[in-house]
Amino acid sequence: MEYAGQAVVCKVVMQPTSYDVIFDDRFMGSIAHTDEWTWIQKDGVILTDDIIEEIGFRIESQYK
Numbered sequence: 817m818e819y820a821g822q823a824v825v826c827k828v829v830m831q832p833t834s835y836d837v838i839f840d841d842r843f844m845g846s847i848a849h850t851d852e853w854t855w856i857q858k859d860g861v862i863l864t865d866d867i868i869e870e871i872g873f874r875i876e877s878q879y880k
Contacts, residue, residue: 819867828875834858837871847871 817826824839834848837860845860847868855872857863 835875
């Protein structure tokens with residue numbers, strides 16, 4: 817995926833209440849679903865809403 821104008825390898829690791837987001841082997845933060853089924857960032861480096869939504873979409877697509 818593209819982040820800050822650079823191509824990065826994005827890995828997502830499932831945790832009990834969230835997903836850890838890792839770009840190029842660097843922890844970037846954790847994202848989670850809200851009660852309204854939207855994605856939010858819980859902690860870490862501030863990611864744009866577009867990036868959070870794209871990662872969330874990719875997670876959801878793995879379960880369909």
